[in-house]
Amino acid sequence: MTHLTQPTILVTGATGSVGSVLAEQLAFKNIPFRALVRSLDKASNLKQLKCAEIVTGDFNDKQSIVNALAGIEKVFLLSNSSETAESLQCNFVDAVMESNVKHIVKLSQFAADMNSPVRFLRYHAAVEQRIKDTGLQYTFLRPNLFMQGLLGFADPIKYQQQFFSTAGDAKISLVDTRDIAAVALQALVSRDNESKIYNITGPEDLSHNDIAEILSEILEKEIKYINVSDEELKAALLQAGFPSWQAAGLIEDYAHYARGEAAMVSHDVMEVTGKAPGTFTNFVKEYRSAFE
Ligand SMILES: NC(=O)c1ccc[n+]([C@@H]2O[C@H](COP(=O)([O-])OP(=O)(O)OC[C@H]3O[C@@H](n4cnc5c(N)ncnc54)[C@H](OP(=O)(O)O)[C@@H]3O)[C@@H](O)[C@H]2O)c1
Numbered sequence: 577m578t579h580l581t582q583p584t585i586l587v588t589g590a591t592g593s594v595g596s597v598l599a600e601q602l603a604f605k606n607i608p609f610r611a612l613v614r615s616l617d618k619a620s621n622l623k624q625l626k627c628a629e630i631v632t633g634d635f636n637d638k639q640s641i642v643n644a645l646a647g648i649e650k651v652f653l654l655s656n657s658s659e660t661a662e663s664l665q666c667n668f669v670d671a672v673m674e675s676n677v678k679h680i681v682k683l684s685q686f687a688a689d690m691n692s693p694v695r696f697l698r699y700h701a702a703v704e705q706r707i708k709d710t711g712l713q714y715t716f717l718r719p720n721l722f723m724q725g726l727l728g729f730a731d732p733i734k735y736q737q738q739f740f741s742t743a744g745d746a747k748i749s750l751v752d753t754r755d756i757a758a759v760a761l762q763a764l765v766s767r768d769n770e771s772k773i774y775n776i777t778g779p780e781d782l783s784h785n786d787i788a789e790i791l792s793e794i795l796e797k798e799i800k801y802i803n804v805s806d807e808e809l810k811a812a813l814l815q816a817g818f819p820s821w822q823a824a825g826l827i828e829d830y831a832h833y834a835r836g837e838a839a840m841v842s843h844d845v846m847e848v849t850g851k852a853p854g855t856f857t858n859f860v861k862e863y864r865s866a867f868e
Pocket residue numbers: 588589590591592593594595613614615618633634635636654655656657664683684685686696718719720721722725
C-alpha cells in the first residue's frame with residue numbers, strides 16, 4: 577500500500593496479543609504507523625490494515641532496528657518474556673539512541689521492581705531504568721494479568737469444565753488487552769503522557785473462584801477453579817512447551833498474585849482514554865465461543 581503520510585510511530589510486537597490490537601486501533605483511527613515484524617509470513621493481518629507500513633527487523637540485530645527507525649519519533653516497545661528479554665529490549669534502546677526517536681512507550685508489568693522476587697518484574701524494571709537513563713521521553717505501561725490469558729485454558733474449560741493455577745483465593749485486578757492497547761495508543765499520539773507510569777488494571781479485583789463463577793453463569797454450566805501446587809503447575813507448563821526459565825517465572829508470578837500483591841484497582845485507563853476499562857463479564861460474553 578502507498579502512504580501519502582510518512583509514519584512517525586513504530587509498533588514492535590505487532591504480531592502479538594497487545595501489539596496486534598494496538599495496530600488495529602491505530603488503523604481504525606487512520607493514524608499511519610510502521611509495524612516491525614520478524615517475519616512477513618506472520619504479517620498477513622497487518623497487511624490488511626490501512627495506514628500500516630510493514631518492515632522486518634529483530635531486536636537481536638541492532639542494525640535492522642536502526643533501519644526500521646528512519647523517520648520515526650515515537651516507538652512502542654514490547655517483546656515476550658524470555659530469558660533474553662532484558663538484553664533484547666536494551667539492544668532496542670541502544671538502536672533508538674542512534675535514531676531521531678524522542679519518546680519510548682514501553683509495555684512493562686504491574687509492580688515492576690528491580691528487587692522483586694519475580695524475574696519478569698525485575699527485567700521490566702531494569703529496562704525501564706535503561707530507558708530513563710537515555711534522557712528520552714518515556715511512558716511505562718504496567719498492565720496487570722491479561723484477561724485474554726484465560727484463552728490458554730479454553731480447552732480445559734470447554735472439555736473438562738475447569739481451569740487451574742496457584743493463585744489461591746487472592747484477588748487480581750485483571751485487565752482486557754484492548755484497554756492496554758487503548759492506553760498505548762494515547763501515549764503514542766498525545767504529549768500528555770510523557771514521563772508517566774500507568775498501572776493498567778480492570779475495573780474490579782476478582783479471585784479465580786470469582787472468575788469460575790462468572791464463567792459458570794455466562795456459559796450456563798459449572799466451571800471449577802482448581803488450585804494446584806507449584807510443582808503441578810510447573811509440570812503442566814513444561815508439558816505445554818514453555819521453556820523452563822519462563823515456567824519458573826510464571827510460578828513466581830502466580831506466587832506474587834497469591835500474596836495479594838496484584839489486587840489494586842487503578843483508574844489510569846479511565847484517566848488516559850476517557851473510557852472505563854472492560855469488565856471480566858463483558859470479556860467472557862465477547863469471547864464466549866472460545867469457551868463452549
Ligand atoms: N500475559 C500477561 O498476563 C501479562 C501481564 C502483564 C505484562 N505482560 C507483559 O506483556 C508482554 C507480552 O505481551 P504479548 O502477550 O502481547 O506478547 P506476545 O503475544 O507473546 O508477542 C510477543 C511479540 O514480540 C515479538 N518478538 C519476540 N522476540 C522478538 C525479537 N527478538 N525481535 C522483535 N520482535 C520480537 C513477537 O514477534 P514474533 O511474532 O515474530 O514472535 C511478538 O510480536 C511481556 O513483556 C509480559 O511481561 C504480560
